[in-house]
Amino acid sequence: MNPTAKPHRKTSIALLTGMVGLGLLGGTLGGCRSQDSNSWKSATDLDKKYIVGPTLADQLGLRCVWQQDVPVNNAQVKAVADIAGDILAVDSDNRVTLLQTDDGNQIWHSAPMPRKEQILGMDRIDSYGNNRLIITTDTDIFVLDGNTGEMVSRQNLPNAPITGVSRYRKELIFGGIDGRVIFHNAPVGYELRANSMQGQVSATPVVHDDEVVAVSNKGEVLLLNAKDASRIWSRTLTGGIDAKPAFNDYGIYVSTLGQSIWCLDSGNGDVKWKYFTESPLKTGPTALGDRIFQYVPNEGLICFEADPKDSPRGKALWTNPKITGDVTTVIGNDLVLWDKDDKMVTLVDADRGDTKLKLKLPKVRDLFAFRGEDNRLTVMVTSTDGIIQRLATKNR
Numbered sequence: 001m002n003p004t005a006k007p008h009r010k011t012s013i014a015l016l017t018g019m020v021g022l023g024l025l026g027g028t029l030g031g032c033r034s035q036d037s038n039s040w041k042s043a044t045d046l047d048k049k050y051i052v053g054p055t056l057a058d059q060l061g062l063r064c065v066w067q068q069d070v071p072v073n074n075a076q077v078k079a080v081a082d083i084a085g086d087i088l089a090v091d092s093d094n095r096v097t098l099l100q101t102d103d104g105n106q107i108w109h110s111a112p113m114p115r116k117e118q119i120l121g122m123d124r125i126d127s128y129g130n131n132r133l134i135i136t137t138d139t140d141i142f143v144l145d146g147n148t149g150e151m152v153s154r155q156n157l158p159n160a161p162i163t164g165v166s167r168y169r170k171e172l173i174f175g176g177i178d179g180r181v182i183f184h185n186a187p188v189g190y191e192l193r194a195n196s197m198q199g200q201v202s203a204t205p206v207v208h209d210d211e212v213v214a215v216s217n218k219g220e221v222l223l224l225n226a227k228d229a230s231r232i233w234s235r236t237l238t239g240g241i242d243a244k245p246a247f248n249d250y251g252i253y254v255s256t257l258g259q260s261i262w263c264l265d266s267g268n269g270d271v272k273w274k275y276f277t278e279s280p281l282k283t284g285p286t287a288l289g290d291r292i293f294q295y296v297p298n299e300g301l302i303c304f305e306a307d308p309k310d311s312p313r314g315k316a317l318w319t320n321p322k323i324t325g326d327v328t329t330v331i332g333n334d335l336v337l338w339d340k341d342d343k344m345v346t347l348v349d350a351d352r353g354d355t356k357l358k359l360k361l362p363k364v365r366d367l368f369a370f371r372g373e374d375n376r377l378t379v380m381v382t383s384t385d386g387i388i389q390r391l392a393t394k395n396r
Contacts, residue, residue, distance in 0.1 A: 051363045051381050051389045059359060060345065060391075061331045062379060066104035067389040070097050077382040081122040082370035083133065087380065088122050089388055096135070096149060101378065104390060110149030113142055121165025121172065127187040134186050136165045136172060141186065155189040164204030164244075166212070168226040173212055175201020181214045181222065183229050193229035197222055198236065203284065208247040211266065215241040221254055221264060233269040237262055243284030246292065250307040253292055255281035261294055261304070261314065275304065275314035286327040291317070291350065293327045293335065301327075301337070303353055318353030329369035329377060331393060338367045 047053030050067050057064050070077055075091040086107065087099040094113040099106055117137035124146060125132050131146030141155040159176035166173045171192060172184040180194040181201055199218030206213050211232065212224045217240045223232040239258015246253040251272055252264045257280040263272040279297040286293045292304040300321035308315035323346055325339035334356060335348040343364055347357040361367075361381070368380045379391040 051383050057391055062391040063394050065390040065392050068104040070386045070388055071109055076384055077388055079119045080368045080380045082378055084124045090119055108149040112144055112151040120161050123167055125170055125186050163201050166205050166207045168207050173205045181205055195224055195229050195231055202241050203244040206245055206247045213245055213247050213252050215245055235269040242282050246285045246287040248287045253285045255284050273312050273314040283326050295326050320353045
């Protein structure tokens, strides 16, 4: 047995799921109990103890679910992923901890990777009936036993990944250092197929249904058939591309260093609309329903109609110039933006663009948001000292 793997279940500081915001009863927080104590905790006590206490969570329309100390030995949690029902956390020394989503209890803790590896993707895959966790780094792919955390294999990658990783069925899709979009068969451990681009792939490829869109630093947008990596069409835009595109039923949306947001027809690559901005765009658009949201330096957050009729220059529905940060998720009808540098979370009305709340989260190092297959929202926050906390919407 791998001596670094430590399968056990460590009890977290959890809040009962019946707790809703600040339901104060007789000076205590209704439905809120810390598992490490037999006494009911006041809201003030919990606000001090948690990264995001119940007072702040309530203002965001969220509730605290649990908080857990990750055994990081003076390191910091640098990556978090929702792995098909569990939470996978990796610290700055590349130690890996698997936690139960519902209560935060530790399933196992392991140290399978060298410290210098850069984490690019994490996923869970069924490999011939075996539960496997797949961690892609900038040099190799590490396959872990999902039940114990022990390393099963280390898949060498001749063409090192330089982008984040997407998944189609059991294939991992990423940009390689050789300028190709690579489809890697994770269970078998080899490159299955690939397709070349002009320049280097500059952002995580995006999968939509059975198609994959990739972008390059030379301005190329490439649409591939996900089933066989065959080329459907390619178009080169003015200005390089640094940011991940968005892809939905209305089209493909690309932000460029040439100060433009492009909407391309996914069927043939034709330009549906193009919007000029005051600044080069280094972050990508966010597609939510029939709206597209883009943060533009010196302009703020802009909301576009995804598929406007007879509008070749695009149709901006509103602009909020007082906002910094990118759209992280949505709670109800509110956009949630996170500015890591200022430790500021902002809620914006998606229909009108009004700022509803700006809230400082001084204890938060990073904020992550995931939606499962059932559309359940999970918000994870980390601190600078190895603590991780899960928040959820009040009605789930």
